[in-house]
Amino acid sequence: MSTLPKGRLVWIGGGILLLAFGALLFLALYDTRLISRLWFLPGIGVIGAIIANTSGTGGGVVFVPVFNALREWQVMDLQPLQVVGVSMCIQSFGMTMGALRWTDRLYHQPQPDPLHAQVRPRDFFTVAGAVLALSLPAMLATQRLTAFDQHAVLMGYKTFSILLGIALIASTWTVNLERAEKSRLERLDLAVLLMLAIPGGMLTALFSVGIGELVALYLFIRHYPVLLCTGAACLISSVSVIVGALWHVEAGTIQWEVVLLAGPAAALGGFLARPIALWLGARRLKTLDGSWIVLSALYLLWLNWS
Numbered sequence: 050m051s052t053l054p055k056g057r058l059v060w061i062g063g064g065i066l067l068l069a070f071g072a073l074l075f076l077a078l079y080d081t082r083l084i085s086r087l088w089f090l091p092g093i094g095v096i097g098a099i100i101a102n103t104s105g106t107g108g109g110v111v112f113v114p115v116f117n118a119l120r121e122w123q124v125m126d127l128q129p130l131q132v133v134g135v136s137m138c139i140q141s142f143g144m145t146m147g148a149l150r151w152t153d154r155l156y157h158q159p160q161p162d163p164l165h166a167q168v169r170p171r172d173f174f175t176v177a178g179a180v181l182a183l184s185l186p187a188m189l190a191t192q193r194l195t196a197f198d199q200h201a202v203l204m205g206y207k208t209f210s211i212l213l214g215i216a217l218i219a220s221t222w223t224v225n226l227e228r229a230e231k232s233r234l235e236r237l238d239l240a241v242l243l244m245l246a247i248p249g250g251m252l253t254a255l256f257s258v259g260i261g262e263l264v265a266l267y268l269f270i271r272h273y274p275v276l277l278c279t280g281a282a283c284l285i286s287s288v289s290v291i292v293g294a295l296w297h298v299e300a301g302t303i304q305w306e307v308v309l310l311a312g313p314a315a316a317l318g319g320f321l322a323r324p325i326a327l328w329l330g331a332r333r334l335k336t337l338d339g340s341w342i343v344l345s346a347l348y349l350l351w352l353n354w355s
Contacts, residue, residue: 062149077305094311098318102147103326104338105265105282107258112136134297136257137290138308143315144287150323151280166232176281187250207346214342221335261286
């Protein structure tokens with residue numbers, strides 16, 4: 050178990066995030082008049098980060114459809130590449146705070162209720178490390194070397210997400226309803242996660258969401274504890290978006306006004322997400338996560354077809 054007192058990891062990490070935000074305020078170029086017109090973004094940042102860090106799916110499942118909708122409604126004209134870059138930067142605050150909260154919980158777990166299980170730190174970091182070892186190179190290569198038909202990829206990816214979301218809801222209320230959670234990571238599941246890692250990394254490069262969603266949904270369906278499903282996915286998403294955001298900063302695709310408004314709010318949402326997830330309980334959380342994945346995917350498909 051950790052030698053750090055409960056909550057200390059969160060406060061140390063939060064201090065680093067605060068320093069990073071201060072550096073952005075000092076170094077980034079932004080228009081204060083535009084900031085005043087985007088007053089609504091902190092609310093989106095908080096809500097998006099709560100959804101992202103209760104489910105582990107990554108903030109892109111909220112920010113990408115919201116920013117696409119704002120462009121369609123002519124509220125704010127962010128081009129697709131800017132949407133991905135901005136989403137990654139915002140998630141660098143929100144998903145990192147969420148990952149810190151879940152990792153702190155990993156080292157200070159209470160005794161589990163009946164049918165629930167404790168998570169071994171070894172399993173937690175095995176999932177995160179193994180997936181990142183394959184997904185990060187795939188993401189970086191996709192950003193720099195590969196051109197895809199994003200419309201076609203989005204259609205296929207979101208169709209797959211709908212199937213996973215439906216499978217999650219169905220398994221929660223059928224085969225997993227009265228079954229004990231898995232207490233140890235199985236080799237078969239690690240092998241499947243490794244197979245998902247490369248396509249997940251490529252999807253993250255294109256849409257700022259992908260690998261966290263795939264990992265969380267698969268582990269949920271396989272009936273692992275919420276701490277492993279959501280916590281490991283948040284950690285994977287956090288590292289992915291921080292690394293992925295660097296390319297967008299270099300490429301100049303970041304709308305800094307959006308990041309400065311939504312980033313701190315996302316960190317707040319990431320801080321609040323873990324207790325909300327634990328309060329909901331595994332069954333309700335899985336149902337809500339599956340429903341959100343299905344509904345947001347249907348909305349994105351409709352937006353792109355129309």
